[in-house]
Amino acid sequence: MNWxxxxxxxxxxxxxxxxxxxxxxxxxxxxxxxxxxWAIEHGLTRTEGHRQGIESVRDIVKxxxxxxxxxxxxxxxxxxxxKRPSSEIGVLMQLLEYYLRKEINELxxxxxxxxxxxxxxxxxxxVQRLLFESIELxxxxxxxxxxxxxxxxxRWDIVRATQMIAHDIRSGxxxxxxxxxxxxxxxxxxxxxxxxxxxxxxxxxxxxSNFLLWESAYSExxxxxxxxxxxxxxxxxxxxxxxxxRERRFGKIxxxxxxxxxxxxxxxxxxxxxx
Ligand code: IPE
Ligand code: IPE
Ligand code: MG
Numbered sequence: 099m100n101w102x103x104x105x106x107x108x109x110x111x112x113x114x115x116x117x118x119x120x121x122x123x124x125x126x127x128x129x130x131x132x133x134x135x136w137a138i139e140h141g142l143t144r145t146e147g148h149r150q151g152i153e154s155v156r157d158i159v160k161x162x163x164x165x166x167x168x169x170x171x172x173x174x175x176x177x178x179x180x181k182r183p184s185s186e187i188g189v190l191m192q193l194l195e196y197y198l199r200k201e202i203n204e205l206x207x208x209x210x211x212x213x214x215x216x217x218x219x220x221x222x223x224x225v226q227r228l229l230f231e232s233i234e235l236x237x238x239x240x241x242x243x244x245x246x247x248x249x250x251x252x253r254w255d256i257v258r259a260t261q262m263i264a265h266d267i268r269s270g271x272x273x274x275x276x277x278x279x280x281x282x283x284x285x286x287x288x289x290x291x292x293x294x295x296x297x298x299x300x301x302x303x304x305x306x307s308n309f310l311l312w313e314s315a316y317s318e319x320x321x322x323x324x325x326x327x328x329x330x331x332x333x334x335x336x337x338x339x340x341x342x343x344r345e346r347r348f349g350k351i352x353x354x355x356x357x358x359x360x361x362x363x364x365x366x367x368x369x370x371x372x373x
Contacts, residue, residue: 099204100106100207100208101164101208101210102164104346107295110150110330112335113164113335116335116338117165119327119342120192120339121342122165122166122167122342123167123294123295123318123341124167124169124170124292124294125167125168125169125170125291125292125296126167126170126171126294126296127170127171127294127297127309127310128170128171128172128173128297128299129173129299129300129303129306130154130155130173130329131299131300131301131326132147132170132300132302132303132324133147133148133151133326133327134147134152135301135324136254136325136326138148139325143187145189147325147327148190149193149313151327153327154326154327154328154330155172157330158170158172158330158334160208160227160331161334162242163208163210165211166362167242168243168292169242169245169291169292170244170245171244171245171247171310172245172247173247173250173309174194174246174248175190175194175216175247175248175249176247176249176250176256176307176308177216177250177308178307178308179249180220185345191222191225195225198225198229198232199228200231202236205232206239209239210242210243210244211237211238211239211240211242211243212233212244212245213233213244214233214245214246214247214248215245215246215248215250215287215288216246216248216249216250216287217250217256218249221249228246241270245288245291250287251308252309252312253308254286254308255286255287255312256286256312259282259285260285262285263277263282265357277331283312284356287311288310291313293313294310294313294316294317294318296320296337296338296341297309297314297318297320298320298321298322298334299321300322300324300326300329301316301322301324301326302321302323315346318341318344318346320337320341322336324339
C-alpha cells in the first residue's frame with residue numbers, strides 16, 4: 099500500500115495548506131496517553147482502548163510521512179509501566195507484536211526507518227527478536243525515522259549514559275573536563291536524533307512522565323484534550339499549526355529572534371538571485 103496514492107483530495111489540500119503556511123517541526127515526540135480512559139468511557143475494557151490506539155498510530159505515522167516530517171518518536175511503554183497489572187502488560191506486549199508483524203512490510207514499502215529506544219532487553223524475547231528484525235529490514239530506508247520508545251524512561255537513559263561516561267573515564271578514553279553537553283548527548287540512546295521540536299501529549303495531562311527529559315529542554319509542548327484513540331491526523335494538523343505560531347526564543351529576546359529571521363530571509367532571497 100503506497101501512502102501517497104491513497105489520500106483524499108480534502109486531506110491533500112489540508113496538507114498543502116500546512117506545507118505552504120507552517121514551519122514544520124523536524125522531530126515530533128508523542129506521549130500517547132488515555133487509552134484506558136477512552137475505553138472506560140465507551141464501556142469497554144482497557145485492552146480495547148490499547149487496540150484502538152493502534153489505529154491512531156497508523157494514521158499519525160502515515161500523516162507524518164506524507165508531510166515529510168523527518169522524525170517521529172512515539173512513547174509506547176515507559177519503564178514505570180512495568181508496574182501495571184501483569185495482565186495489562188501481557189496485552190500491551192501482544193499488541194506490540196501484532197503491530198510489528200502486521201505493519202512492518204507497509205512501513206518498509208513506504209521508506210520508513212524503524213528504530214527503538216529504551217531497555218529493550220526487558221521486553222519478551224519474541225518481541226525483541228521481531229523488533230530487531232524490523233529494525234534491520236528498514237535500516238537503509240531514507241524516509242520518516244519512526245522511533246518507538248519501549249520500556250523507556252528519560253532518567254534511565256541519563257543514568258545509563260553517566261555509567262558509560264564513568265567507564266570511559268576510568269579506562270582513560272575520556273577526561274572529566276572534556277564532558278560537554280554535546281559529549282553527554284552522544285552517550286544517550288537518542289544520540290542520532292535531533293532534539294524534539296514539538297512534544298504532543300494526549301488526554302489533557304500536563305506532564306512529561308519521564309519522556310525525553312534531557313532532549314526536551316527547549317521543546318514546544320502541545321497538550322490535546324483528546325484521548326489517544328481519538329487523536330487523528332486533523333488533530334496533528336492543529337498541533338503543527340499551533341507549533342508554527344510559537345516564537346522559539348531559546349533564552350534570547352523577541353527582537354533578536356525577529357532580526358535573525360529577517361537576516362535569514364534576506365540570505366534566502368540573495369541565494370535565489372544568485373542562481
Ligand atoms: C497510554 O494509555 C498507553 C500506555 C501508557 C501504555 P494509558 O493506558 O495510560 O491510558 P490511561 O491514561 O489510563 O487512560
Ligand atoms: C505515559 O503515560 C507513558 C506512555 C504514554 C507510554 P502514563 O499513563 O504511564 O503516565 P502517567 O502515569 O499518567 O504519568
Ligand atoms: Mg495514562
